[in-house]
Amino acid sequence: MSVTAPKGFRAAGVAAGLKAHGLDVALVVNDGPEAAAAGVFTTNRVKAAPVLWSQQVLRAGVVRAVVLNSGGANACTGPRGFQDTHATAERAAEALGIGAADVAICSTGLIGEPLPMDKLLLGVDATASALAEDGGPAAAEAIMTTDTRPKTTVVEGAGWRVGGMVKGAGMLAPGMATMLSVLTTDAVASAEALDAALRAATRVSFDRVDSDGCMSTNDTVLLLASGASGVAPSAAELAAAVTAACHDLAQQLVADAEGATKEVAIEVVGAASEDDAVEVGRSIARNNLVKTALFGNDPNWGRILAAVGTTAAAFEPDALDVAVNGVWVCKGGAAAEERSAVDLSGRAVTIRVDLHAGHDAATIWTNDLSHAYVHENSAYST
């Protein structure tokens, strides 16, 4: 049920002609009684107009509606792009009888092209007319770009819920997240509590997806609370539920990444700090030679060590251990178990690196680098 699983939310998705076919405009409305919200956004310094707009909206900690469109990122579009985002918020506000300053906007698609505003504004009207308490799935479908399937989640609390949707298949490496995502809850929670829960959640979920090392201009994750359940969970309960929802959605991103044939978990253990573990995991995740080796079902641990060696993390080269799908192919920085013992025929791959430098750990999720990735991304805008 996506974002409409919690009480107090309606949503819709319509086809407005922004894409050649399929739904492309979504609307999520928080009917309250409360309207607290939090958001995290790309740390890319080249930010799309809707990101700049939504960051302003979130400053007040109140969001009553979110308009999302695929078929265009509205990024690198100059002052006109920001005016277009403003006009979109005004149109939704008018249709809903609320203020435009309470309407967040998310866009995704090609960078550098202005949105066809005539089509988008009619699409906003259509979504407002189509709002429904079971509209979550349509909204999740309308935000897809190269995604092959909609991605949604529901996490049950004690008398309250978190629902969510996400899109993202390429340009998929976090500055904070990597995609558009709207999470909803009918819990009673302040904007500050939502912000704390959302940052805790994204830090260990979306932030640790690194499919292709490329950070987007449009990454946005919003968390909206209606309070409609009447239940006020503790900060820990809220954070746990939001983290579970983000984790589920993040795994769906990795599972549907452009052209991927492998879903790879890089578990770095024995690190002197969590930051070290993340740095090492990300270095491996972004190494094209590791990624092509995985595509070729090759447990090439030498490339993994070469990637580890480029980091500033604490470790001694002759103390590094590496396991691929449970086989310790490298111990003490040199060959150990036979690499032929590694079974890479399946889609799931786990790389475990023990730095032997401490007790911290982190997992980064990534994909292989395949012919299909090259094909899809060499033909996207032309």
Next chain:
Amino acid sequence: MSVTAPKGFRAAGVAAGLKAHGLDVALVVNDGPEAAAAGVFTTNRVKAAPVLWSQQVLRAGVVRAVVLNSGGANACTGPRGFQDTHATAERAAEALGIGAADVAICSTGLIGEPLPMDKLLLGVDATASALAEDGGPAAAEAIMTTDTRPKTTVVEGAGWRVGGMVKGAGMLAPGMATMLSVLTTDAVASAEALDAALRAATRVSFDRVDSDGCMSTNDTVLLLASGASGVAPSAAELAAAVTAACHDLAQQLVADAEGATKEVAIEVVGAASEDDAVEVGRSIARNNLVKTALFGNDPNWGRILAAVGTTAAAFEPDALDVAVNGVWVCKGGAAAEERSAVDLSGRAVTIRVDLHAGHDAATIWTNDLSHAYVHENSAYST
């Protein structure tokens, strides 16, 4: 004539069976009268045994011979790997009647496998017997791995020369360099002068090649001076000639990079500092979405801006200009000239980014990301 173009050097390349076919062991000997030398090495913290050995040799500033092998990197091979390198140096020293501490070693090939020492040592004997004043081309051929052609250079000074050879086609991104290279000169120069010239040269040549973002464990560039010309150039003359030689070899690396269909110069201008320009250029060079777009002949400047946005360089997003092959497709952070005006049908591509933040500049050389790169690197070790 490669490394034997300057007076005072002999070289050889033989087939010792380390690779399935072709030459695979090279020897370069400095017959003097002088034997000053300098070296720069990978900054990867996971360093191959021959790198650790050669760093020790270079500490004294004297190199009388260099043994190079393809067919195995001798990286991540533990204490045995270092013993093997030591034994190789001893064998060459014995054959040449010099000390092992004056013999540098370079290895390249698969990481993590021990070298077949019986074959290698017989190969060292064979190269010592085959040493010739015109042996440079054979040496250049013997260090090839996935290179499709040997890469050599000669730069003429006033009565003296610099000669050189390089190998490298993958794992091609600098910590300092990205490959094995031996440069020779018959100039009279101290080890300190050679070191200064070599560091100045690699900083603006090999260090600015970033083919695939992956830093090797074995990168080594050596500069040997025989003094046989009797000419002592100024520091500036020496640096200029060594820089010209390194630049020529670096361009040959980019031209022969694994699976590449484009040779891309990323010129970053208007930077607040040279470091900023290098950071921006490298971020673009390492962005897989930019690289696949170039493979698809797509002047996708939005992806270029997204890559620039991930850096800490000084710039304002709405002041960025981007030209692809001379067409300013982006001005002021938004679309400008028609992207259809860009001709990407050729192999040479120039991306020019103006940060409008100062007066410094730097150029990074890279390649596209092609099906052939994925194919070659998914099938390398298996």
